[in-house]
Amino acid sequence: MKIARHCSALLLALAASVALLPGAASAQTKLKMVLNWKYEGPQAWFFLAQDKGYFKAEGLDVSIDQGEGSAASIPKVASGAYDVGFGDMSALIDLAAKHPDNAPVATYMLYNVTPFVVAVKKDSPIKTLKDLEGRTVGGPTTDGALKLFPVVAKAAGVDPAKVKITNMAANLREQMLMRGQVDAAFGYTLTVTFAAKAMGIDPDKELRFIDYADYGIDSYSNALFFSKKLIQENPKAVAGFVRALNRAIKEVIADPDAGMEHVMKREPLLKRDVEKEKLVATYSRQMNHPEINKNGFGDVDDARLKRNIDLVVSAGGLNRTPTLEEVFDRRFLPPRSERPANF
Incomplete structure (x- = not known):
């Protein structure tokens, strides 16, 4: 019995020392995210996923910064300052047309109704x-x-x-x-x-x-996107982030009050009732295009996205038209059965 206790103590000490070593198994991939705007109700799912350890469970250590506009987050990820962002799809298409090597790629569509x-x-x-x-x-x-x-x-x-x-x-x-x-x-x-x-x-x-x-303008709006570098070098991290976010979105929609707790932790001076109303209006109106009944939330309709691309190219007088794959990559979406069908 004494020998068993002694061995157990040695094993615990060894485990503790290993955990302190650089490169231990508990080490997580650090990701920097930039939002579309200042902290607000419709960002509740990002904060809930962070606070409840959904990102951590996917092996990710995610930091989240406020943004300066839906279009402004695109170049911040393209420059390498951030790994992941949330922002305007048309701005992403514009950059993909001009700088295809650096432009980030969307992997999960959130605001699918023309705003x-x-x-x-x-x-x-x-x-x-x-x-x-x-x-x-x-x-x-x-x-x-x-x-x-x-x-x-x-x-x-x-x-x-x-x-x-x-x-x-x-x-x-x-x-x-x-x-x-x-x-x-x-x-x-x-x-x-x-x-x-x-x-x-x-x-x-x-x-x-x-x-x-x-x-006749039927464009997508804000999507989750990642740097090309991260997608190429660490696709597992991209898939994990999308999985964690999808989980959080379903949870916030089921209980928006719980989602608001995580928003108010970051900005206590916000008017909670107004921000909750904004959150509910966002997912019930801005994220509720009829196409999700067919494709599931997070995905896009290829024909509609192609029209969106052509629209941006025409509006900007651009010399190059990006391909669908250059602006949206659905490989990282959770299975259709795990994504919301409607709100």
């Missing part, structure tokens, strides 16, 4: 995109709706030369619109809606939206 709009005040005489001629429209330089305006203008019979476009910081958009400093503003439906609410504005009573979708 692009022009926002106007409720009493504005602007009813259609054609009415923007002779008016001033504002938007951040990286805004997806602004970037696609030449394409939607063509579809709507609008002469872009007759529309004055002014750039502003994203956090000033709603303020400048309500003050009449611009006649209309480019943006994403939910972004403008909840920014207005944060200002004490009732968007249902004080704003109207002119949807790009009404003019």
Whole structure:
């Protein structure tokens, strides 16, 4: 019995010493992630996956930084500053056309409903995109709706030369619109809606939206993407991240209040009720395209993605059209049975 106890003690001591050695089996792959924007409700799944150890269970040590806009996260991953990002698919396509060797690749589609709009005040005489001629429209330089305006203008019979476009910081958009400093503003439906609410504005009573979708624009929005380097050198890490995120998304949708706990831990000054409303609106509206009934959440429809690529190439007057595989890689998706079918 004494010998057995002595052996057990030796084994425990040996295990402890091995765990302290460099390169021990417990070592995890470190990944840096950049978000689409400042901390907010619709990012709950990323924080839950981090806090509840879902990334860790996949052998990943993930750090998550705030972003500066859905388009701004793309070059940050392309430059090597980050391994993974969350941001605008059209911006990713644009970079893939211009710099195919460095552009990141999307692996999991989240915002699959076209979000692009022009926002106007409720009493504005602007009813259609054609009415923007002779008016001033504002938007951040990286805004997806602004970037696609030449394409939607063509579809709507609008002469872009007759529309004055002014750039502003994203956090000033709603303020400048309500003050009449611009006649209309480019943006994403939910972004403008909840920014207005944060200002004490009732968007249902004080704003109207002119949807790009009404003019035939059916683009994807924000996706999860990784650097080409990581995909090539460590595909296991990519698959593990996607698996952990998919697990967290299902959990947050089942219990958004639980998801909000992880958001508020990072930014206690947020208005919890507003951020929860934004979270629920995001997955029920922005992430609920009819195609997921067929493909499952996280995947894309190839024909629709091809139209999205062609749209970006046309809008930017680009000389090169990326292939589907250059912008989206579905190899890392969990099985169809493990991904949500609808919300």
